[in-house]
Amino acid sequence: xxxxxxxxxxxxxxxxxTKLRPKPLFPLLNEPLLLLTIRRLQAAxxxxxxxxxxxxxxxxxxxLEGLPGIVIQxxxxxxxxxxxxxxxxxxxxxxxxxxxxxxxxxxxxxxxxYRAHDSAEAEVTMAMHDYPRFNKVNVQTDYVTGFDNQQGxxxxxxxxxxxxxxxxxxxxxxQQEYSIIDRYRELLQEKKKIRALRVDxxxxxxxxxxxxxxxxxxxxxxxxxxxxxxxxxxxSDAVLIDNRATLKKEVLFQDWxxxxxxxxxxxxxxxxxxxxxHARLEEGKNYCDALLVPDF
Numbered sequence: 317x318x319x320x321x322x323x324x325x326x327x328x329x330x331x332x333x334t335k336l337r338p339k340p341l342f343p344l345l346n347e348p349l350l351l352l353t354i355r356r357l358q359a360a361x362x363x364x365x366x367x368x369x370x371x372x373x374x375x376x377x378x379x380l381e382g383l384p385g386i387v388i389q390x391x392x393x394x395x396x397x398x399x400x401x402x403x404x405x406x407x408x409x410x411x412x413x414x415x416x417x418x419x420x421x422x423x424x425x426x427x428x429x430y431r432a433h434d435s436a437e438a439e440v441t442m443a444m445h446d447y448p449r450f451n452k453v454n455v456q457t458d459y460v461t462g463f464d465n466q467q468g469x470x471x472x473x474x475x476x477x478x479x480x481x482x483x484x485x486x487x488x489x490x491q492q493e494y495s496i497i498d499r500y501r502e503l504l505q506e507k508k509k510i511r512a513l514r515v516d517x518x519x520x521x522x523x524x525x526x527x528x529x530x531x532x533x534x535x536x537x538x539x540x541x542x543x544x545x546x547x548x549x550x551x552s553d554a555v556l557i558d559n560r561a562t563l564k565k566e567v568l569f570q571d572w573x574x575x576x577x578x579x580x581x582x583x584x585x586x587x588x589x590x591x592x593x594h595a596r597l598e599e600g601k602n603y604c605d606a607l608l609v610p611d612f
Contacts, residue, residue, distance in 0.1 A: 340418030
């Protein structure tokens with residue numbers, strides 16, 4: 317089975333932190349989300365995985381270089397979701413392609429989604445759920461009917477997970493910025509079928525803002541949401557500390573915290589904070605609801 321992880325975006329909603337690293341390399345429980353996503357795909361049986369990159373792409377190349385079964389697609393210009401997929405077409409096998417965003421955490425079963433597409437008579441299968449914050453896609457009787465909230469039926473949210481037949485990509489202009497949703501609009505005009513597979517029972521989170529990023533950590537550490545098996549077992553006190561971190565005895569933790577390879581100075585209080593590797597903290601300061609990173 318083959319898959320593609322879209323990891324080329326700028327992550328503008330997470331500025332200024334995305335000046336330091338691209339969003340797919342943001343650590344989740346001290347491990348880069350992109351690596352965790354790759355491991356999860358491989359565990360589900362995907363042996364051919366393409367990862368595209370543009371913004372700060374040298375970091376993604378360095379992280380993934382030499383990993384078996386991974387094809388790194390560097391993009392010199394912004395191509396969008398459709399343009400990136402079109403560029404990957406020569407590297408695709410003659411079989412369905414699973415596509416996922418590189419900045420989401422979810423419990424959707426990759427293998428079940430792929431097999432559901434195999435059993436459907438449709439060009440595309442989109443994993444959909446009822447998520448009011450993002451409900452924009454029109455769905456009727458298990459098929460997508462529109463993307464503009466104008467075609468009637470039920471409104472659902474697109475999870476960013478979809479499976480498509482590679483020939484869908486052939487009409488996308490090469491080396492141009494293009495949205496895959498625009499191509500899907502064309503498919504509907506061509507009377508082609510786009511199946512909507514409901515995944516409402518699955519957990520899903522978009523790591524789009526600092527608040528979302530911190531909330532995801534807190535819910536994972538407090539064991540309120542499913543934990544990928546690719547993670548190590550979590551501590552019972554909701555405080556995860558990298559074994560290479562340096563801590564002073566006067567450090568106080570409240571509620572939850574996730575600390576990477578950093579030095580925590582004296583008289584510091586951390587409450588609902590994520591601390592990246594090499595972050596700089598001020599002695600005697602109380603940090604609350606904060607993402608703490610190295611100097612920009």
